[in-house]
């Protein structure tokens with residue numbers, strides 16, 4: 001299971017109509033709020049849908065980045 005942090009930039013499998021695939025995580029919880037970096041639109045997704053929709057983390061905002069990466073291996 002991936003670990004996400006507020007402020008992470010993630011690439012989603014689905015491309016937004018504005019052409020951007022990159023989103024910033026602005027709220028974490030049972031529901032995840034992400035903001036499109038292309039057009040600024042904010043969407044809320046259930047955690048499980050978000051997990052399956054993320055292709056990769058572009059920018060990890062965690063201070064302890066290395067330990068998180070190790071956990072993912």
Ligand SMILES: [Zn+2]
Nearest residue numbers: 016018036039
């Ligand atoms: Zn967009």
